[in-house]
Amino acid sequence: MKHCYQLLLLFAALSGYAQNSKEYDLYVTDTVVNYTGKKVKAIAINGSIPAPTLHFTEGDTAVIRVHNKMHHETSIHWHGLLLPNEQDGVPYLTTAPIKGMSTHTYKFPIKQSGTYWYHSHTMLQEQIGMYGAFIIHKKQEPELPEYTMLLSDWTDANPHEIERSLHKANDWYAIKKGATQNYAEAIGKGHFLTKFTNEWKRMHAMDVSDVYYERFFVNGKQEDHAPQFKPGEKVRVRIINGSASTYFWLNYAGGKITVVASDGMDVQPVAVDRFIVGVSETYDVIVTIPDKDTAFELVATAEDRTGQASLWLGNGVKQLQQPLPKLKYFEGMKMMNDMMTVGGNMKDMGMNMSLQQMDMNTVMYPEITGKEKDKKTAGMAMEGHQHQETGNTDIVTLNYAMLKSPVKTNLPDGPVRTLHFELTGNMNRYVWTLNNKTISESDKVLIKKGENIRIVVTNNSMMRHPMHLHGHFFRILNGQGDYAPLKNVLDIMPMETDTIEFHASEEYGDWYFHCHILYHMMAGMGRIFTYENSPPNPQIPDPEMALKMVYNDDRRYYFSAEVGLESNGSDGEMRLENTRNFFDVEWRLGFNKNTGYETEAHFGRYLDKNQYLSVYTGFDFRYHNSLEREENLFGQASTQNQRAVACIGLIYQLPWLINADVRLDHEGKARLQFVRKDIPVTDRVRLWGSWNTDFEYSVGSRYILTKYWSLSAHYDSDMGMGGGIVLTY
Amino acid sequence: MKTLRNIAMAVAMAFVFTSCEAQIKNPKTETVKVYGNCEMCKKTIEKAANEKGIVKADWNVDTDMLTLTYDQTKTNTDAILKKVAYAGYDSETFRAPDEAYKNLPECCQYDRPAKVSAIAENHDSHKGHDMPAAETTQNSPLFNPVYTAYFSIKDALIKSDGKTASAKASELVKAIAAAPMDKMKTEQHTLWMKIQSSLKTDAGHIAETTDVKHQRDHFASLSENLYALAKTTTNDAPYYYQKCPMYDNGKGAHWLSKENTIKNPYYGSAMLSCGSTVETLK
Numbered sequence A: 001m002k003h004c005y006q007l008l009l010l011f012a013a014l015s016g017y018a019q020n021s022k023e024y025d026l027y028v029t030d031t032v033v034n035y036t037g038k039k040v041k042a043i044a045i046n047g048s049i050p051a052p053t054l055h056f057t058e059g060d061t062a063v064i065r066v067h068n069k070m071h072h073e074t075s076i077h078w079h080g081l082l083l084p085n086e087q088d089g090v091p092y093l094t095t096a097p098i099k100g101m102s103t104h105t106y107k108f109p110i111k112q113s114g115t116y117w118y119h120s121h122t123m124l125q126e127q128i129g130m131y132g133a134f135i136i137h138k139k140q141e142p143e144l145p146e147y148t149m150l151l152s153d154w155t156d157a158n159p160h161e162i163e164r165s166l167h168k169a170n171d172w173y174a175i176k177k178g179a180t181q182n183y184a185e186a187i188g189k190g191h192f193l194t195k196f197t198n199e200w201k202r203m204h205a206m207d208v209s210d211v212y213y214e215r216f217f218v219n220g221k222q223e224d225h226a227p228q229f230k231p232g233e234k235v236r237v238r239i240i241n242g243s244a245s246t247y248f249w250l251n252y253a254g255g256k257i258t259v260v261a262s263d264g265m266d267v268q269p270v271a272v273d274r275f276i277v278g279v280s281e282t283y284d285v286i287v288t289i290p291d292k293d294t295a296f297e298l299v300a301t302a303e304d305r306t307g308q309a310s311l312w313l314g315n316g317v318k319q320l321q322q323p324l325p326k327l328k329y330f331e332g333m334k335m336m337n338d339m340m341t342v343g344g345n346m347k348d349m350g351m352n353m354s355l356q357q358m359d360m361n362t363v364m365y366p367e368i369t370g371k372e373k374d375k376k377t378a379g380m381a382m383e384g385h386q387h388q389e390t391g392n393t394d395i396v397t398l399n400y401a402m403l404k405s406p407v408k409t410n411l412p413d414g415p416v417r418t419l420h421f422e423l424t425g426n427m428n429r430y431v432w433t434l435n436n437k438t439i440s441e442s443d444k445v446l447i448k449k450g451e452n453i454r455i456v457v458t459n460n461s462m463m464r465h466p467m468h469l470h471g472h473f474f475r476i477l478n479g480q481g482d483y484a485p486l487k488n489v490l491d492i493m494p495m496e497t498d499t500i501e502f503h504a505s506e507e508y509g510d511w512y513f514h515c516h517i518l519y520h521m522m523a524g525m526g527r528i529f530t531y532e533n534s535p536p537n538p539q540i541p542d543p544e545m546a547l548k549m550v551y552n553d554d555r556r557y558y559f560s561a562e563v564g565l566e567s568n569g570s571d572g573e574m575r576l577e578n579t580r581n582f583f584d585v586e587w588r589l590g591f592n593k594n595t596g597y598e599t600e601a602h603f604g605r606y607l608d609k610n611q612y613l614s615v616y617t618g619f620d621f622r623y624h625n626s627l628e629r630e631e632n633l634f635g636q637a638s639t640q641n642q643r644a645v646a647c648i649g650l651i652y653q654l655p656w657l658i659n660a661d662v663r664l665d666h667e668g669k670a671r672l673q674f675v676r677k678d679i680p681v682t683d684r685v686r687l688w689g690s691w692n693t694d695f696e697y698s699v700g701s702r703y704i705l706t707k708y709w710s711l712s713a714h715y716d717s718d719m720g721m722g723g724g725i726v727l728t729y
Numbered sequence B: 001m002k003t004l005r006n007i008a009m010a011v012a013m014a015f016v017f018t019s020c021e022a023q024i025k026n027p028k029t030e031t032v033k034v035y036g037n038c039e040m041c042k043k044t045i046e047k048a049a050n051e052k053g054i055v056k057a058d059w060n061v062d063t064d065m066l067t068l069t070y071d072q073t074k075t076n077t078d079a080i081l082k083k084v085a086y087a088g089y090d091s092e093t094f095r096a097p098d099e100a101y102k103n104l105p106e107c108c109q110y111d112r113p114a115k116v117s118a119i120a121e122n123h124d125s126h127k128g129h130d131m132p133a134a135e136t137t138q139n140s141p142l143f144n145p146v147y148t149a150y151f152s153i154k155d156a157l158i159k160s161d162g163k164t165a166s167a168k169a170s171e172l173v174k175a176i177a178a179a180p181m182d183k184m185k186t187e188q189h190t191l192w193m194k195i196q197s198s199l200k201t202d203a204g205h206i207a208e209t210t211d212v213k214h215q216r217d218h219f220a221s222l223s224e225n226l227y228a229l230a231k232t233t234t235n236d237a238p239y240y241y242q243k244c245p246m247y248d249n250g251k252g253a254h255w256l257s258k259e260n261t262i263k264n265p266y267y268g269s270a271m272l273s274c275g276s277t278v279e280t281l282k
Helices: A002-015 A159-168 A172-177 A183-188 A192-200 A329-339 A360-364 A518-522 A543-552 B002-021 B039-049 B077-086 B098-102 B120-126 B141-158 B162-178 B186-208 B212-232
Strands: A020-033 A040-045 A051-057 A060-068 A077-079 A102-109 A114-119 A131-137 A146-154 A215-218 A223-226 A234-241 A248-252 A257-262 A265-272 A274-277 A282-288 A294-302 A308-313 A317-319 A416-426 A431-434 A445-447 A452-459 A465-469 A474-476 A489-492 A497-503 A510-515 A526-531 A558-566 A569-577 A581-590 A597-606 A613-623 A642-654 A658-665 A670-680 A685-692 A697-704 A709-716 A720-728 B027-033 B055-059 B065-071 B239-244 B253-257 B276-281
Touching: A020 A051, A040 A051, A051 A060, A114 A234, A114 A282, A131 A146, A131 A234, A146 A294, A146 A308, A159 A518, A159 A558, A183 A192, A192 A329, A215 A294, A215 A308, A234 A308, A248 A282, A257 A274, A274 A282, A329 A360, A452 A489, A489 A497, A510 A518, A558 A709, A569 A709, B027 B077, B039 B055, B039 B065, B039 B077, B065 B077, B141 B162, B141 B212, B141 B253, B162 B186, B162 B212, B186 B212, B212 B239, B212 B253, B212 B276
Parallel strands: A020 A060, A051 A131, A146 A234, A223 A308, A294 A317, A416 A452, A445 A526
Antiparallel strands: A020 A040, A060 A102, A077 A114, A114 A131, A146 A215, A234 A282, A248 A274, A248 A294, A257 A265, A257 A282, A294 A308, A416 A431, A452 A497, A465 A489, A465 A510, A474 A497, A510 A526, A558 A569, A558 A720, A569 A581, A581 A597, A597 A613, A613 A642, A642 A658, A658 A670, A670 A685, A685 A697, A697 A709, A709 A720, B027 B065, B055 B065, B239 B253, B239 B276
16 A cells, blocks of 8 residues: 555656546446337446546546446446556456456546547447546636537447348348449439449449448437537537447538547647548537527538437527438449459559548538439549539538647657558458458567657558557648647548557557457457567466457357248358358258259368458269259269269459359369359349359349348259248348 | 129228328327418428328418327427428427528528527637638739639639639739739749730630630649749748649649638539648748
8 A cells, every 4th residue: 555655656746747536436237228119238337328428637546446247248448548558448458358247446647638438348349338438627727618429329230240240241231221222223323334333343332331320329319408508608519439330420500610629639720611520539629609599400420321410509499400411322433433443452543642631432422512413414523524513612621631739749759660551351251451461360560669650551441440549649640740630540531541650658568559440340450569578467367368369359250141942942051251261051952853952061261362262172962863964064074963072162253243163073073153142133132143164053033121031033954943032141 | 793893892991991090190289380481381391291191281371380290109399390490491499401491492481580699799709710811811912913813713613613713714814914014023024924925825715715624724724824923922821832633634733722721623522622732832
């Protein structure tokens, strides 16, 4: 105890902070919520979602006891805070996981001020309620009315099920959002070629977000009210994006929004009409209540525009903000087509894109580029076509180049090391990587105290990523020279290259750098920075085992199945796959002797960066009673009637999403097969077909009823015509 | 046969009745004020409020009162009035977005309930919070009319507004002709003599067409010359020399602006924020 006291004294003397211990008790419990008329499991802290707002003053010592009243483990990470590594709250990496029915005490000095937040860093718990605001006031803060606006997304679906379907590229969420971008719609809008080219370049329907959310919230409500503010008053709103995977546009019905801080750090005030808040970013803004007897809407709209949540500032008749119109997906698709090579790389046409300045998505925003045209007249401006625009060019949108620190932020002198991170991914298999490696596939990045680390980040994937660094602030080199803004989250759009740099100012420990879209992080999109010669962490008694637990997150296998029950037999496939490997079993069972049965089992591995190419080995058993064909395309005797062979093969995804599968069995017979699945004809109708060099073929269609069930009909050269139902899991 | 027809009739009648009956369950009726003008407003308001089987709305042109009957388990008055407001109509609860109001046909633009500004009273406290205004700057008074016309052309091109660009270019032609050569410094004078004729040509071309594409071609070379001129003058507030890397198949093009924020005049709204500041002229 005495020792502890001395330490505190020492600290006080060093930093000149007055010691003021501020204590909180957080009780984490399983709970059931009902936001949409359906009862769903969630996690609450002190009985509420979001978790309670914690208030501190710079110089305090935070003592936070987390009581885990659940039977499974949890953790809490203090997002954006500068603290000793073992207090950072990443389970197994920096801090012991909080086991079920136990208490963990966090204690750390508060060395900064601003708007931060806290959330679980365990699996997908953040999605179901474990997030709260963490506000640190300056010691002498000017009195300004303020309000905290914590944004989040809610889905009734179990997040683990969401994660699984994302890996399966199930397009149910797109159906729910009306974003399947099917051929019928494409033809209707004069975009048949756009859609075809898009698939030619091996892209499925494009979207700006992956998950369908039933609700979006401000402080846990669709509409939050803050009537206490007076007309004419300036209000500081602390905006925190605590969602799992949703970017939000912020618009204010009462005029300009003045941005004064980001990620907790002050910036020189800049007035804008709107801005986007990346997942896990925070922004402090000042807005004015311009009229009497009126409440003004500060509205957060999901980037995919499937929903919004509002905060009403002031009291009286409610002044609505014009909602953001639907996205023009085909315009975006057209843009994508121009930007994407058939080889699957993004090219920026020499535009050196960076810092959110050139938002390619703008072509999809009707409020800026005008309403959707139904004919082909909507030629892209980039091609040099001229067309009459009805859009609005007066809207000022914030971008990173406009952020300027009020003080110089130059790093202390020290050796500079430059790292290059290319953000990579495969949308269809939901693989997200840095330099084509997941967290578990890469070594930790060793850094030395006193070093300056410069990171050049290039986004070669098709989605934007909010990259978050634990325990440090980085400068974004944005043309503001000495006054580059400090942040701990960098939103980087497709094709952009940004440079950030930070000073390795900590003493020791492992610090995460990862994409803050929850499902991307869990897929392995990140790196671990580790200080050389770190002492053993008392929180992690078995470091080897613990690291394995960290790595397990992105090594997991996902199960999927498609089982058809039709009048002519049963077709099906079951798959188990992770980042690189897959096991699958396929079968076709006829209902009579003539149609026979076939079954194939494979184990395979994806080889290239884009995961177009994979190799496999496996078995093939089949029996048919009556088949006449005797030779295949290669003049080899067909063994379709009876076969029991081992085989090796290679699958390559061709343009237009056709899988070419070439294999050789141990008897020396070869087969080449082409398969195209899930051609989106309308919102819910999918066509598919296959053909191989044994002259087997089949074509079929599917009408999607629910996430799991479809009606189906198909014709198979062996089994004939059939119809029935398909279970897609 | 006759019985069959009777049965069919009976079934049809029963169907009609049940569908009437089933129209709105758990009904609640409320009457609220919605501001509007005419029969056309009535249509729009009711269309916005109605929802089959859930909401039935009737708006009275004379009294401005909207009578709502709705299924109270599925919706509420506020939710309905919000939809009406999005269609452009104010109520006691919601004030429509200005944009929605402006989009109403002229005859429907009813007198809105007056807003009482709270800003006027403490105007001073509002100052200093907006972006620094660049309007008040004096950029070398000698060439002021030239640059004023130039910036107007630029702003018109940002909006892809060929007509305004053409009109402003005519002003530019006059401004160029009127530039007082006797007051120029030697260095400026030399430069002016060099660029004067191409300035005139470019401005003339922009003036004589409303084809934005053609205007932009000339705007590119116009900008190059004015940049050279701006370098010889000293300015109180900076001019930003900005670049669009994509223009003319990747050859790129420049322009001058009084704001650091990028608003690209070469592509209109689609590529509005494309570009970067390459030099700040002070």
